[in-house]
Amino acid sequence: MAKKSAVNRNLAVKRLVKLQAPKRLALKAIANDESRPLEERFEARLKLAKLPRSGSATRFRNRCEITGRPRAFYRKMKMSRIALRDLGSKGHIPGLVKSSW
Secondary structure (H helix, E strand, C coil): CCCHHHHHHHHHHHHHHHHHHHHHHHHHHHHHCCCCCHHHHHHHHHHHHHCCHHHCHHHCCCCCCCCCCCCCEECCCCEEHHHHHHHHHHCCCCCCCCCCC
């Protein structure tokens, strides 16, 4: 089980990313638009730099929803390999059969 503080911090970052996403997207569109004047694009870059860094989507870490484990994460199931194996062994995931020989 991961530390509660790490899981809670990640949830706070996820909320901030969701909150800041439209503003960041608009500023990036202005900054990358070649048809706009250079001053306007530079101004957009400055505004983008003033936004909180933790609002960037790259700051968010995928974690297992069951254990909070940050490594060996399967995006499709939103869980780690260990939690997936445990649930598969118990028969809670339809169609998943744990191989053994």
